[in-house]
Amino acid sequence: MLPAFERGFMDTLQDGKMRYYWDRVRHHGARYAKFHWPSVEVILNLVYTYDVALNHFAKRMSKIGLSPSAFNVLMILSRHDEKSCKQRDLSKLMLVSRANITGLVDSLAKRGLISRAPDKTDRRVCIVRMAKKGERLLEQFLPSHYEEMRRILSNLTPAEEKTLTALLSKLRSLFWQQKKEGRP
Amino acid sequence: MLPAFERGFMDTLQDGKMRYYWDRVRHHGARYAKFHWPSVEVILNLVYTYDVALNHFAKRMSKIGLSPSAFNVLMILSRHDEKSCKQRDLSKLMLVSRANITGLVDSLAKRGLISRAPDKTDRRVCIVRMAKKGERLLEQFLPSHYEEMRRILSNLTPAEEKTLTALLSKLRSLFWQQKKEGRP
DNA sequence: TATTGTTATACTCTATAACTATA
DNA sequence: TATAGTTATAGAGTATAACAATA
Numbered sequence: 001m002l003p004a005f006e007r008g009f010m011d012t013l014q015d016g017k018m019r020y021y022w023d024r025v026r027h028h029g030a031r032y033a034k035f036h037w038p039s040v041e042v043i044l045n046l047v048y049t050y051d052v053a054l055n056h057f058a059k060r061m062s063k064i065g066l067s068p069s070a071f072n073v074l075m076i077l078s079r080h081d082e083k084s085c086k087q088r089d090l091s092k093l094m095l096v097s098r099a100n101i102t103g104l105v106d107s108l109a110k111r112g113l114i115s116r117a118p119d120k121t122d123r124r125v126c127i128v129r130m131a132k133k134g135e136r137l138l139e140q141f142l143p144s145h146y147e148e149m150r151r152i153l154s155n156l157t158p159a160e161e162k163t164l165t166a167l168l169s170k171l172r173s174l175f176w177q178q179k180k181e182g183r184p
Numbered sequence: 185m186l187p188a189f190e191r192g193f194m195d196t197l198q199d200g201k202m203r204y205y206w207d208r209v210r211h212h213g214a215r216y217a218k219f220h221w222p223s224v225e226v227i228l229n230l231v232y233t234y235d236v237a238l239n240h241f242a243k244r245m246s247k248i249g250l251s252p253s254a255f256n257v258l259m260i261l262s263r264h265d266e267k268s269c270k271q272r273d274l275s276k277l278m279l280v281s282r283a284n285i286t287g288l289v290d291s292l293a294k295r296g297l298i299s300r301a302p303d304k305t306d307r308r309v310c311i312v313r314m315a316k317k318g319e320r321l322l323e324q325f326l327p328s329h330y331e332e333m334r335r336i337l338s339n340l341t342p343a344e345e346k347t348l349t350a351l352l353s354k355l356r357s358l359f360w361q362q363k364k365e366g367r368p
Numbered sequence: 369t370a371t372t373g374t375t376a377t378a379c380t381c382t383a384t385a386a387c388t389a390t391a
Numbered sequence: 392t393a394t395a396g397t398t399a400t401a402g403a404g405t406a407t408a409a410c411a412a413t414a
Contacts, residue, residue, distance in 0.1 A: 021263075021277065028263040035330040038345040039337035043237065045352035050234035051279070052359045053227065067380060079212040088395060093205065095235075100382060102397060124390045124395045146219045153223035155358050160351055161222040167340075167348040168229035174339050175236045251403065272372065284405060286374060308372040308413045 018048075042171070060148065064141050065111075069094070069104055074130065074138050077114065083130035086119070090128065113137060202232075226355070244332065248325050249295075253278070253288055258314065258322050261298065267314035270303070274312065297321060 022044065029035035054068070061071050076093055077083050087105060091098045105128055108114045113134035119125040153161065206228065213219035238252070245255050260277055261267050275285045289312055292298045297318035303309040337345065 024263040029330065032327055032330050034327060034334050036334040036337070038342065038349070039333045040330070041349050042337060042340070042345055042352075043333060045349050045356070046230075046234055046237060049352045049356040049359075050230055052356050053230060056359050069381070079208045086395085091395095096381085097383065098396060099384080099398080104381090119395095122391070122395085126396065143216055143218060146213065146216050146224070149223045149227060150218050150220040152358050153220070153226060153355075156226070156351070156355065158222065160354075161226055163347060164351040164355065165222070165225050165229050167344055167351070168226075168233045170344070171337075171340065171348065172229070172233040172236050174336050175233075175240050253404075270372090275372095280404085281406070282373060283375085283407080288404090306372085306414070310373065 046171075056152075057145075057148075060145065061141075064137060066137075066141075069096075070108055070113075073104060073108060073128075074113065074134050077128065077130040078135070078138055083135070084127050087116075087126045087128055108134070230355075240336075241329075241332075244329065245325075248321060250321075250325075253280075254292055254297075257288060257292060257312075258297065258318050261312065261314040262319070262322055267319070268311050271300075271310045271312055292318070 022041075025040065025044070026037050029037065029040060058068050061068060066074070072094060073090060076090060077085055087098065087101050090105070091101045094101070096104075105114065105116060105126075109116050111133075113131055115129050115131050116126050117129065119127050156164065206225075209224065209228070210221050213221065213224060242252050245252060250258070256278060257274060260274060261269055271282065271285050271289060274289070275282045278285070280288075289298065289300060289310075293300050295317075297315055299313050299315050300310050301313065303311050340348065
């Protein structure tokens with residue numbers, strides 16, 4: 001995220017500047033036989049749009065002292081039965097190694113937002129459970145979070161939302177497909 | 185990126201597991217008045233698709249020893265006249281603070297991929313210039329990079345590409361719009 | 369005074385390897 | 392042997408503040 005004191009340029013970027021720069025991208029790429037502007041344009045838009053959306057929501061989360069990952073942990077717990085989850089499963093759902101989950105859980109536990117206890121049937125596993133404090137924090141944040149999402153997205157028509165979801169999903173599947181074929 | 189030795193789960197995630205978890209997201213959200221699944225679904229797809237795409241291309245870049253940011257610097261230089269650019273402009277184009285550009289430029293200069301020289305008319309500014317070694321590295325990578333993009337995206341029809349670009353662009357503009365209104 | 373780049377610091381996120389304790 | 396979690400380490404990436412040189 002660009003620091004606050006240098007953000008003036010962003011206003012320029014979204015209008016003229018970005019088109020100007022993307023023109024350069026297109027002209028530079030034209031030197032390569034396999035360069036295909038419509039494809040590149042899709043990827044550029046994916047990256048920039050993700051960036052803008054992430055920054056928007058990350059900024060809101062940071063106001064309640066949560067990083068996107070920390071928020072993600074709380075949401076996963078909240079959605080699970082008994083509001084608890086094995087660290088192993090957290091690791092798999094968040095596509096992050098177990099080693100990194102340890103640190104993340106540590107910091108959330110230190111703040112009293114979650115608790116950690118050994119599983120009774122398999123003493124290797126740790127069960128992470130939402131604490132009252134974490135629950136309250138989520139309950140305080142989620143209504144405005146969902147409202148904000150809805151407010152921004154409401155400028156897309158239902159048909160546009162549906163199309164965008166379908167196309168993103170299709171695009172993602174194309175990458176997955178490549179990975180699968182790479183490991184026969 | 186998930187470490188190699190734990191990647192087996194990813195195959196599961198793409199098919200059944202993701203739908204299962206997203207069902208939980210939808211049902212959990214239903215408790216909130218402003219929760220609007222189609223909107224949330226768009227954002228989830230944006231985030232996951234970005235993640236998959238980034239990992240795909242980042243892995244290819246890491247094979248020639250470049251991080252996405254480092255690659256970005258080289259591309260920006262390559263597209264500029266004289267293959268050079270002020271650090272100030274790099275900072276603005278990459279939406280990153282000047283302090284961070286210093287380190288990024290340092291590491292690329294140390295590897296001999298770029299060079300840094302003071303501007304002759306304004307001695308405050310540093311001009312970063314592509315070095316022969318950096319140029320060769322890009323020339324070696326770009327053909328297959330563009331080919332790979334085209335190959336994957338070729339599974340979208342021209343109409344789908346056009347629609348996806350337009351919708352992502354529109355979605356991004358909605359976030360920008362919010363930001364603008366936030367600073368009247 | 370404002371701008372450019374630098375230094376210093378810190379925090380988040382991630383990857384890897386080696387270790388332990390269980391199973 | 393395989394799995395769950397931990398520790399230790401390293402490297403990106405980013406945010407912030409304070410500073411020097413220059414305009």
